[in-house]
Amino acid sequence: MMGKLLRFARQVVANVLSQLTQQLNIVQNQALQPMRTMIQQVTGGVWVGDGANAFVQEVSSLMIPGVGKVGENITTMQRNLNRAIEVMDRADQQVNSMVRGLSDVFNGIYR
Numbered sequence: 302m303m304g305k306l307l308r309f310a311r312q313v314v315a316n317v318l319s320q321l322t323q324q325l326n327i328v329q330n331q332a333l334q335p336m337r338t339m340i341q342q343v344t345g346g347v348w349v350g351d352g353a354n355a356f357v358q359e360v361s362s363l364m365i366p367g368v369g370k371v372g373e374n375i376t377t378m379q380r381n382l383n384r385a386i387e388v389m390d391r392a393d394q395q396v397n398s399m400v401r402g403l404s405d406v407f408n409g410i411y412r
Contacts, residue, residue: 304393305412311389325375333368336360 340360343353 307389307393309384314382314385314389318379318386319380321379322373325372325379328368328372328375332367333372336364336368 340357342348343357348356
């Protein structure tokens with residue numbers, strides 16, 4: 302029987318987790334994938350020369366790893382929030398078990 306405050310906290314954490322998942326999708330679909338596509342197009346011959354090579358180098362060495370790091374941080378945060386939800390659920394189960402145990406003790410005393 303999860304208390305109202307714990308239920309609220311769990312819902313808040315679940316909502317944050319959902320929003321992080323959406324942000325990870327945005328990072329992957331609207332940032333990382335377009336950069337990879339641009340690199341493929343440039344290396345495929347759409348743009349040639351020193352400027353094209355510098356562009357590919359810059360995007361490959363700075364932009365993609367930076368966006369990848371953002372994605373890694375979001376994934377780490379998701380993992381930590383999932384652990385937090387597990388801890389809350391486990392704590393709720395333990396408290397409920399203790400309450401049931403005390404209830405049994407009190408019922409035994411007053412019978």
